[in-house]
Amino acid sequence: MSRNMLQNLLLAMRQLPDPAFRRPLFFGALGALAGLAGLAWLSAWGLGAVAGGDGWLAAAAAAAGVVLVAVAAWWLFIPLLLAVAGLFLDGVAEAVERRHYPSLPPPQGASTAVQAWGAAVMAAKLVGLTLVLLPLSLLLPVVGVVILWAVAAIFLGEGLFEGVALRRMGRAAADALRRRRRFAIWGLGAALALLAAVPLLNLLVPVLGTAAMTHLLHRSA
Numbered sequence: 001m002s003r004n005m006l007q008n009l010l011l012a013m014r015q016l017p018d019p020a021f022r023r024p025l026f027f028g029a030l031g032a033l034a035g036l037a038g039l040a041w042l043s044a045w046g047l048g049a050v051a052g053g054d055g056w057l058a059a060a061a062a063a064a065g066v067v068l069v070a071v072a073a074w075w076l077f078i079p080l081l082l083a084v085a086g087l088f089l090d091g092v093a094e095a096v097e098r099r100h101y102p103s104l105p106p107p108q109g110a111s112t113a114v115q116a117w118g119a120a121v122m123a124a125k126l127v128g129l130t131l132v133l134l135p136l137s138l139l140l141p142v143v144g145v146v147i148l149w150a151v152a153a154i155f156l157g158e159g160l161f162e163g164v165a166l167r168r169m170g171r172a173a174a175d176a177l178r179r180r181r182r183f184a185i186w187g188l189g190a191a192l193a194l195l196a197a198v199p200l201l202n203l204l205v206p207v208l209g210t211a212a213m214t215h216l217l218h219r220s221a
Contacts, residue, residue: 005187008219011100012211020095021207024088029203076130078152078196079123082206086119086163089210093164096214104218109174110166118166122159126152149193156196157189158182160209164217181216188212 015021097104110118129151136144158178165174178185192209196202 004216004219005184005191008188008212008215009191009208011215012096012208015096015099015211016204016208018095018099020091021211024092024207024210025203027088028082028206076127078156078202078205079126079130082126082156082159083120083123086123086206087116089119089163089206090115090167092207092210093167093214096211097218100215101218107167109168109170115163115166118163119159122155122162126155126159129155149190149197152193152196153190154186155189156192156205156209157185157187157213160189160192160206161185161213161216164210164214168217177217184216185213188216 094107130148133144133148133151136147161178161181162174165177169177188209192205192212195208196205
């Protein structure tokens, strides 16, 4: 972990008690849990219906669906969390800038709606890739987990950085800046992906990542 990346993470962690961080934390967790509960119910219902709907075979299929979703939930929780929390992360970036970079002019980039849509698209891509790679992680646990972690690192890093960059600039400029700083972004994304694997601490990933990426944006300017 580079010194700058560590500093960005530490600055973000020190601001976690900020009231602006609570709303995305609460609604993101609530929405992700609701999404996983719905997915578990649909899987159990679908497998039970395929197996015949009644009897021990249907019950076994329904139980298998719940177990499968429980395994998938380990990797799907973060994209679901990001999709919901993305609606509220603009306030996190604003709080970081207000505390650490008060001389910045008001943001003139993309609207909150555009940022939220970007977070939803990132989450959808991450869900899709996770579902594709999940069988590999079951067949080849070590290789599969490493690949899933690398994919999560890239998507988390680029998605969160894009969200904070779009507050300050247009799409073309944000994309160009993301490409120039991709190794720093991927490194920070890798640290966040590791945090995402720890129950309860994974709830902090959207707000902590947004705050750290805001520091990366302005401290590397």
